[in-house]
Amino acid sequence: MDYLISVISIAGINIIMALSFYLPFMTGQISLGQAGFMSIGAYASAVCTVKFGLPYVPAVLIGGLSAAIVGFILGIPALRIKGIYLLLLTLGFGEIVRVVFINIDYIGAAAGFPGIPYQEHTLLYAYGMILILIVFFNRLRKSRMGRAFQAVGSDENAAEVIGVNIIAVKLVAFSSGAFIAGMGGGIFAHYQEYIEPFMFDVMHAVEFIVFTIFGGIQIFWGPIFGAFVLTLVPEFLRFIQEWRMELYGALLIVMMIVRPQGIISLDSVKMVENGLQRLFGKKTAGGLSPGQTESK
Amino acid sequence: MILEIKNIIKYFDGFCALMNVGLGVEENALHAIIGPNGAGKTTLFNLISGMFDVSEGKIDFRKRPIDGLKPHQRARLGISRTFQIVRLFGQMSVLENVMLGSHCKTKSGLLKTFFRISTKELEEEKITRENAMRWLEFVGIPHKADQVAVNLPHAEQRLVEIARALGQDPDLLLLDEPAAGMNPKETLDLESLIVKINEMGKTVLLIEHNMDLVMEISHVISVLNFGAKIAEGKPSEIQKNPAVIEAFSAGYGGVLAIKDVSIQVNPGEVVVLIGANGAGKSTLLRTISGALKPREGQIVYQDQKIDGVKPHAVVKMGLVQVPEGRGILGRMTVKENLEMGAYLRSDKDGITADMEKGRALMAKPQLLLMDEPSLGLAPVLVEFIIDTIDELRMQEGLTILLVEQNANQALTIADRGYVMETGRIVLEGDSRTLRNNEEVQRAYLGKSGRMADG
Numbered sequence: 001m002d003y004l005i006s007v008i009s010i011a012g013i014n015i016i017m018a019l020s021f022y023l024p025f026m027t028g029q030i031s032l033g034q035a036g037f038m039s040i041g042a043y044a045s046a047v048c049t050v051k052f053g054l055p056y057v058p059a060v061l062i063g064g065l066s067a068a069i070v071g072f073i074l075g076i077p078a079l080r081i082k083g084i085y086l087l088l089l090t091l092g093f094g095e096i097v098r099v100v101f102i103n104i105d106y107i108g109a110a111a112g113f114p115g116i117p118y119q120e121h122t123l124l125y126a127y128g129m130i131l132i133l134i135v136f137f138n139r140l141r142k143s144r145m146g147r148a149f150q151a152v153g154s155d156e157n158a159a160e161v162i163g164v165n166i167i168a169v170k171l172v173a174f175s176s177g178a179f180i181a182g183m184g185g186g187i188f189a190h191y192q193e194y195i196e197p198f199m200f201d202v203m204h205a206v207e208f209i210v211f212t213i214f215g216g217i218q219i220f221w222g223p224i225f226g227a228f229v230l231t232l233v234p235e236f237l238r239f240i241q242e243w244r245m246e247l248y249g250a251l252l253i254v255m256m257i258v259r260p261q262g263i264i265s266l267d268s269v270k271m272v273e274n275g276l277q278r279l280f281g282k283k284t285a286g287g288l289s290p291g292q293t294e295s296k
Numbered sequence: 297m298i299l300e301i302k303n304i305i306k307y308f309d310g311f312c313a314l315m316n317v318g319l320g321v322e323e324n325a326l327h328a329i330i331g332p333n334g335a336g337k338t339t340l341f342n343l344i345s346g347m348f349d350v351s352e353g354k355i356d357f358r359k360r361p362i363d364g365l366k367p368h369q370r371a372r373l374g375i376s377r378t379f380q381i382v383r384l385f386g387q388m389s390v391l392e393n394v395m396l397g398s399h400c401k402t403k404s405g406l407l408k409t410f411f412r413i414s415t416k417e418l419e420e421e422k423i424t425r426e427n428a429m430r431w432l433e434f435v436g437i438p439h440k441a442d443q444v445a446v447n448l449p450h451a452e453q454r455l456v457e458i459a460r461a462l463g464q465d466p467d468l469l470l471l472d473e474p475a476a477g478m479n480p481k482e483t484l485d486l487e488s489l490i491v492k493i494n495e496m497g498k499t500v501l502l503i504e505h506n507m508d509l510v511m512e513i514s515h516v517i518s519v520l521n522f523g524a525k526i527a528e529g530k531p532s533e534i535q536k537n538p539a540v541i542e543a544f545s546a547g548y549g550g551v552l553a554i555k556d557v558s559i560q561v562n563p564g565e566v567v568v569l570i571g572a573n574g575a576g577k578s579t580l581l582r583t584i585s586g587a588l589k590p591r592e593g594q595i596v597y598q599d600q601k602i603d604g605v606k607p608h609a610v611v612k613m614g615l616v617q618v619p620e621g622r623g624i625l626g627r628m629t630v631k632e633n634l635e636m637g638a639y640l641r642s643d644k645d646g647i648t649a650d651m652e653k654g655r656a657l658m659a660k661p662q663l664l665l666m667d668e669p670s671l672g673l674a675p676v677l678v679e680f681i682i683d684t685i686d687e688l689r690m691q692e693g694l695t696i697l698l699v700e701q702n703a704n705q706a707l708t709i710a711d712r713g714y715v716m717e718t719g720r721i722v723l724e725g726d727s728r729t730l731r732n733n734e735e736v737q738r739a740y741l742g743k744s745g746r747m748a749d750g
Contacts, residue, residue, distance in 0.1 A: 139409055140410070144395075145409060157347065160368050160370065
């Protein structure tokens with residue numbers, strides 16, 4: 001039972017991290033820096049609780065804010081570049097953060113930061129935050145800023161011409177993503193009790209991307225589902241021991257071939273939504289889902 | 297003067313796209329910019345909307361210099377545009393696309409949307425939605441609001457783009473070739489839409505190659521050629537201007553597309569035009585339907601001379617052209633086409649009936665000009681299309697002039713055929729003769745029924 005709770009808690013933190021990647025991704029920005037933001041949140045919140053005796057919740061919030069501030073400052077120059085260059089820049093950022101933490105004695109340097117108070121209700125806090133994020137993304141989807149996010153992600157030149165301030169939109173998305181990552185880091189730190197810079201290497205940032213793409217990039221349920229499943233699968237595959245990562249890899253490859261749009265698509269979400277509406281007797285939203293065409 | 301362009305120069309890596317162009321657009325005008333391809337028309341739009349900066353010169357909007365302003369700032373001032381190649385946000389719904397138009401006039405931010413401290417955001421969202429709906433009604437496609445934009449037919453995507461631009465509530469609307477890819481009926485609807493927009497008090501700056509449309513509705517026309525303005529004036533003046541005529545005959549008329557072509561189509565016949573790409577088949581159809589004017593010669597339809605008659609008038613006479621690649625199922629994906637194939641076998645009557653319904657809406661044609669109706673379709677559908685054409689003839693007594701890549705299949709239902717090569721008719725005869733002609737077989741029929749270079 002304890003084992004299951006621990007796996008599901010880690011899955012929760014991974015969901016938060018996948019969503020932190022997904023938010024700037026909506027505006028077309030691929031960030032390899034989410035592990036870096038996570039570490040900023042982890043260290044900042046740990047400093048708050050360990051050195052200043054702050055309670056858990058404000059400490060985690062401060063972790064998120066610290067990451068958001070760094071994200072904002074990094075974003076100002078970074079968001080003028082695109083695609084592969086942004087990828088490299090955020091990759092470099094993640095590494096720099098790690099090297100900086102390795103060299104600060106105040107937080108344990110390379111030896112790590114021990115003695116962080118353990119939060120026994122991590123499961124509740126993590127999934128509480130996920131719930132809030134679900135409400136957030138759901139409201140975002142049907143809002144002015146959400147549409148702007150999608151527009152910038154789809155064709156930023158056209159978006160700018162019709163009046164969207166793309167730099168502002170990207171900056172908001174990027175620093176909000178950093179905020180979520182920082183909160184995730186804070187929750188992680190108080191679950192692990194001990195953090196060290198090596199926990200936040202670029203492989204983790206890549207993992208968050210894999211979660212998102214596996215789950216589906218059309219809607220935020222994709223990264224949620226992807227992170228949850230891909231955290232659990234290797235655990236349930238433990239019985240095949242050293243072959244489990246190979247199977248995990250094979251699963252990813254097969255999924256990408258069979259369902260390149262990811263497991264959860266906009267179609268499937270709309271189907272569920274329509275089903276729910278019917279169930280509760282509300283009038284179904286008119287119109288067709290994207291898979292259908294008007295021809296027939 | 298709502299827009300004043302003063303001596304702008306635009307270089308791209310040393311290439312001079314616009315050279316010392318000045319242009320004044322009067323408040324509430326419907327001002328057209330014409331010129332051959334590459335004359336710099338779209339570049340001019342890009343400079344006005346701020347996608348590029350001018351190399352030299354000034355642009356004033358409402359007496360205020362806008363050089364150096366970002367595109368979104370110019371949008372906020374009241375300049376909006378559409379694009380030569382439609383740029384909708386494809387995966388979003390039609391309504392969401394149009395709602396995005398009002399982005400620059402609304403305020404709701406990320407945090408306020410989330411926390412919903414006041415009802416202001418919900419209120420604003422509601423108003424945005426209602427406004428967008430109103431614009432969709434205005435352009436005539438409110439029933440498409442919930443569809444995903446990319447699934448719409450081409451002409452409707454253009455309308456969505458116009459609705460989105462109107463959603464910005466602009467004072468100056470730039471339309472970049474709005475009629476491109478539209479059939480004569482759609483072009484006609486577009487024409488009245490543009491006039492309606494202009495009558496609402498919006499200044500319209502229009503780039504368009506369709507001269508009938510331009511001459512019909514513009515108040516002022518500016519002519520660009522090789523990056524310079526060569527003429528400006530009322531439509532009647534422009535049509536007579538020798539410099540303009542020269543520019544256009546060089547730009548458009550330089551290649552003689554078809555020469556000395558004589559064909560005859562009798563009532564109730566299916567006649568097929570065969571030939572390689574660029575042989576002049578589509579040009580011939582477009583000349584018949586009035587989209588192009590012949591330099592010499594005449595076209596007689598039901599004992600009436602129709603060369604020089606406007607396309608919409610030709611349509612009213614019962615002569616309808618189905619444009620290339622947009623025939624019946626052309627815009628569907630390969631997968632949908634395949635699924636359709638399976639569907640067709642089970643419900644062929646249903647779809648035929650639907651097609652006939654659609655056709656009845658199209659002004660009851662008597663002569664149908666079909667330009668590659670099977671373009672890009674799966675083989676099972678090509679067969680189906682060909683069969684349907686045959687049925688149209690049999691049941692409706694339609695006369696059909698058909699351009700078709702799948703010449704072999706087309707000849708199985710056609711009565712007669714013509715073979716075109718580099719703008720001339722090189723061979724004619726009844727279907728059987730053509731199918732048995734060795735030269736034709738080698739060049740166009742092949743074993744697969746595909747043309748040699750098609």
